[in-house]
Amino acid sequence: MSLRTAVAAPFREEGDTRMGESAFVVALSLDRDWFSPDQAKRLIDVAASEGLLRREDGTLEARFDPQETAVPDGFEPDESILRKRSTFERLLGTLVEAGEDKQEAVAAINGLQSDLAVTVEAAAALYAHRRGIDVSDLAGTARREL
Structure with a gap:
């Protein structure tokens, strides 16, 4: 990230x-x-x-x-990192950092959201948990936002 x-x-x-x-x-x-x-x-x-x-x-x-x-040679951050990200964007970023394919993760999260009738943040936290990726801090944030 x-x-x-x-x-x-x-x-x-x-x-x-x-x-x-x-x-x-x-x-x-x-x-x-x-x-x-x-x-x-x-x-x-x-x-x-x-x-x-x-x-x-x-x-x-x-x-x-x-x-x-x-910090790779030639690394230069994009100005987009200067904006606050939503909890979902942060969860997705954590998943991608852990090696998950972004498009596959989004598709699976959308499926969980639909199947379980939960928020996208809850679905993303569950997806990460099932993949063994620790997002406990963000899951707490998602819970507080409900």
């Missing part, structure tokens, strides 16, 4: 899971030239809302191990 990759890059360079918010913005905007400073701040907001970052007193903490996220 490019959001996780974009967030991981500055932490990988620092070799730590914590860094100052301003250093993170500089790393994405000036060092890598991926985003403007305002866009880099927006990325922080999106990543925090998706549980990838924790923000506290001007410090950011990665809520995942950035060293386990590869």
Whole structure:
């Protein structure tokens, strides 16, 4: 997922899971030239809302191990990662990251939704569970949204 990759890059360079918010913005905007400073701040907001970052007193903490996220040579994130994704989009993204084919997953999720008469988010969480993919955090979000 490019959001996780974009967030991981500055932490990988620092070799730590914590860094100052301003250093993170500089790393994405000036060092890598991926985003403007305002866009880099927006990325922080999106990543925090998706549980990838924790923000506290001007410090950011990665809520995942950035060293386990590869940043391919030539990687450049798309600006689309700057928008908040729905719970379903996040569930689908997790499935694709785990190696599921996107079109097949969507078709299977739609089938579950129809068969079980549940929301698309509930169907996606069930599909992931049946595939052995941990989406417990997103399943909780889907439950709260009901």
